[in-house]
Amino acid sequence: GEYEKSVPIVNFYDISADVGNIRHEGGVTFNKGKKPEKMLYNLLSVFTNENDLVLDFFMGSGTTAAVAHKMLRRYIGIEQMDYIKDKTLVRLKVVICGEQTGVSNETNWHGGGSFVYGELAERSETLAGKLQLAENSEAVLDVLDQATDDGLLRPSILPDDLKKTRDDFLKFSLQEQKQLVMELLDKNKLYINLCDLDDEEMQVSEEDRAFTRSFYGMDKDTEALNE
Incomplete structure (x- = not known):
């Protein structure tokens, strides 16, 4: 028969040499959470091909998306923290401009491409936003009443129970009232389907x-x- 010579994939990868320079990669800092581009490069080289779709549902500083972009992979990145505009988007923009850190040499990267950024649409005058701006108990109760009327409370919360405990609710501090109402909201209903x-x-x-x-x-x- 015929034999084909191949090199097995190692089951141990030493990233210690790559970690020391990650603070320079991508032009953004991300303390205790940034991964080396070389590590993602090795993983994507093994598990994906050009034009494959890569999903990163904790985008963080954008290392996975940056490497996928340089390796000509399509990608979807998801992030719920507000630093995405100051870190993740900034990093992808400099990648498009041809920045030369990370695995740019390995991928012969000189810039190009594009990405689409979008946010989940929130209900107009979001309850969460109104709750944050509430300056007194009356305003907090207005948010709670609106959430009750619009069916935006967690399914386990009964409106009659809320009415019975309203006097006790008013004994809490303003911050505690806000926190409690936020916990009562059904987070899945704060966005527009x-x-x-x-x-x-x-x-x-x-x-x-x-x-x-x-x-x-x-x-x-x-x-x-x-x-």
């Missing part, structure tokens, strides 16, 4: 509607149905 895109009560701007339709390819689907 795609099926409610055209609901006038959600007050989605025409610009956001157009972006959403483009992002999900909804207009293409409509055109296909009409053909």
